[in-house]
Amino acid sequence: MSNDIQGEAGSLEALLDLNGEIYMMDTGYWVKIEAKRVSPSPSIPHGIRYSLTLHDRNNARVVGFDNAHAIKPKGRKRFSGRKVTWDHKHRMDKVEPYEFESAGHLLNDFWGAVDKQMGE
Helix, strand or coil: CCHHHHHHHHHHHHHHHCCCCEEECCCCCEEEEEEEECCCCCCCCCCEEEEEEEECCCCCEEEEEECCCCECCCCCCCCCCCCCECCEEEECCEEEECCCCCHHHHHHHHHHHHHHHHHC
8 A cells, every 4th residue: 555545544544533522722612523434425425424613612613624514606607507515614604615635634724724713
């Protein structure tokens, strides 16, 4: 097995091992991670259902990466080709598509967004 494939498999297993974890932060904020294997489908082609969220002291989600529901790109014409995206990220009330590359990238992107939010 090549190092890239081993690294991807290792990051996937690391993500799956974090399922159900909750991390309390000194600031009163907290992180919850959910991740499990599912059968690949058109909506979840990578076969991983996930939700990684940062919540504030009042339990409101302020940052999240998940694929729990579909989102439609904004600004598309009514009858133009539509691409429905399931992987997406939340920042407060704003939702944007997220390009899932690997479990390792997902973890890095999520913790980067958490660091950015906590630094503000």
